[in-house]
Amino acid sequence: MIGIIDYDAGNIRSVENSLKRLDTEYVVTSDTGLLASCDHLILPGVGEAGWAMEKLDCCGLSDFIRRTDKPLLGICLGMQLLCSWSEEGNTGCLGIFSCKVRHFNSILSPGHGLKIPHVGWNSITSLESDLFDGLEDGAYVYFVHSYCACLDENTVSVTEYGIPFSSSLRKDNFMGCQFHPEKSGDAGEKIIENFLKIQ
Amino acid sequence: MLAKRIIPCLDIKDGQTVKGINFLGLRSVGDPVELAAAYSEQGADELVFLDVSATVEGRKAFAGLVERIAEKINIPFTVGGGISSVEDASILLRAGADKVSINSAAVRNPFLISDIASRFGSQCVVVAIDARNIDGVWKVTTHGGSRASDKELFSWAVQAEEYGAGEILFTSMDHDGTCGGYACAECRTLSDLLGIPVIASGGAGNAGHIAEVLSDDGGCADAALAASVFHYGEIMIPDLKQELAASGIPVRV
Numbered sequence: 001m002i003g004i005i006d007y008d009a010g011n012i013r014s015v016e017n018s019l020k021r022l023d024t025e026y027v028v029t030s031d032t033g034l035l036a037s038c039d040h041l042i043l044p045g046v047g048e049a050g051w052a053m054e055k056l057d058c059c060g061l062s063d064f065i066r067r068t069d070k071p072l073l074g075i076c077l078g079m080q081l082l083c084s085w086s087e088e089g090n091t092g093c094l095g096i097f098s099c100k101v102r103h104f105n106s107i108l109s110p111g112h113g114l115k116i117p118h119v120g121w122n123s124i125t126s127l128e129s130d131l132f133d134g135l136e137d138g139a140y141v142y143f144v145h146s147y148c149a150c151l152d153e154n155t156v157s158v159t160e161y162g163i164p165f166s167s168s169l170r171k172d173n174f175m176g177c178q179f180h181p182e183k184s185g186d187a188g189e190k191i192i193e194n195f196l197k198i199q
Numbered sequence: 200m201l202a203k204r205i206i207p208c209l210d211i212k213d214g215q216t217v218k219g220i221n222f223l224g225l226r227s228v229g230d231p232v233e234l235a236a237a238y239s240e241q242g243a244d245e246l247v248f249l250d251v252s253a254t255v256e257g258r259k260a261f262a263g264l265v266e267r268i269a270e271k272i273n274i275p276f277t278v279g280g281g282i283s284s285v286e287d288a289s290i291l292l293r294a295g296a297d298k299v300s301i302n303s304a305a306v307r308n309p310f311l312i313s314d315i316a317s318r319f320g321s322q323c324v325v326v327a328i329d330a331r332n333i334d335g336v337w338k339v340t341t342h343g344g345s346r347a348s349d350k351e352l353f354s355w356a357v358q359a360e361e362y363g364a365g366e367i368l369f370t371s372m373d374h375d376g377t378c379g380g381y382a383c384a385e386c387r388t389l390s391d392l393l394g395i396p397v398i399a400s401g402g403a404g405n406a407g408h409i410a411e412v413l414s415d416d417g418g419c420a421d422a423a424l425a426a427s428v429f430h431y432g433e434i435m436i437p438d439l440k441q442e443l444a445a446s447g448i449p450v451r452v
Contacts, residue, residue, distance in 0.1 A: 013269060014295060020270065046320065115395055119322060120201050120204055120396070120421070121201070121202040122200065122201045160200065182273065183297065185273055185274050188273060
């Protein structure tokens with residue numbers, strides 16, 4: 001059973017649909033008892049980091065996530081929340097990954113001419129995790145974001161948009177993807193399948 | 200490197216594709232879900248579904264269809280056609296669409312853009328602009344190009360971005376249906392003016408046209424949308440992507 005962590009994080013329908021396509025059973029809940037009984041956890045997220053951290057804190061989910069030893073995948077904002085700090089709302093995050101999350105405009109040189117948010121299909125390189133088994137270096141996945149995690153020792157894939165940033169992070173049982181695997185065609189489906197195989 | 204996107208567009212009426220479409224040997228496929236899956240398999244980067252139903256029942260059928268599309272395909276898709284309130288947008292986004300495209304209603308009431316953006320995020324608001332050149336001025340038209348508004352293309356696009364649009368879908372009504380190529384100069388101007396992606400639409404006749412509108416020294420568009428050339432198999436997406444890659448345009452292959 002997969003537990004999708006429910007903290008009112010906007011539209012999680014596409015994550016649910018991707019699990020349905022893989023014939024995987026899942027539950028959407030904020031009940032930490034129920035989440036603790038799941039084999040894998042997904043922390044989805046569309047929204048604003050400061051607001052999302054408040055939500056996680058107030059229902060006891062922050063502590064639960066920090067302590068869990070189950071494989072956990074943060075997607076998009078869900079990945080950013082696993083980092084140490086986000087410039088969005090100047091908020092402390094869960095601190096699993098040591099890197100910080102910055103707005104593209106804060107780290108790109110002025111007059112960069114790039115369109116923000118970073119929307120569309122971009123490639124992931126320097127793949128260093130079993131999440132990417134069966135994928136070629138440079139595989140394309142779908143991104144929609146204005147904030148990004150810097151590179152650090154937890155980086156397991158790199159994407160370039162003006163600068164290189166962490167498109168995936170991993171530390172022990174914790175994984176995160178800045179892109180949306182559930183919207184990334186066959187490559188994304190493979191990543192979710194790989195995640196579900198991780199024990 | 201961020202890839203340029205190829206976007207087939209399907210017109211839907213009462214939950215079915217409007218025209219019998221000859222596609223990949225699937226003769227006259229009426230089921231948009233099947234078509235969507237086929238396009239996704241072919242390497243389309245995104246899909247657009249435009250509801251052209253005129254009835255309440257037709258609109259309901261469309262929302263049901265959006266749910267089935269979302270269950271089936273694993274690439275992003277945009278839906279549009281007749282969205283005139285936050286509630287309309289909400290129904291379709293909750294059904295599983297990634298983005299909504301708004302057109303005439305935004306011209307009438309630009310606050311619709313900010314209302315949807317503040318509730319669901321700019322990333323899911325596409326402002327579609329249909330325009331034609333009238334005596335040297337690019338005038339915005341509504342209702343499928345049949346009515347001229349008082350707005351001018353470039354200033355309206357800039358305003359739409361200020362109101363919170365996440366992308367601009369620009370259709371040149373002068374080029375639409377001609378198969379003679381996109382309005383590249385206008386796309387380029389839009390791309391220079393805006394900080395959000397520009398999707399070019401109207402005029403695709405062959406792969407060269409798409410390469411031209413996406414290239415840095417052409418239209419500079421972030422994505423190219425087309426309908427009939429894909430539906431009738433005149434352009435096959437895998438061949439198109441190869442041709443684009445060969446001319447140095449970054450594409451997802």
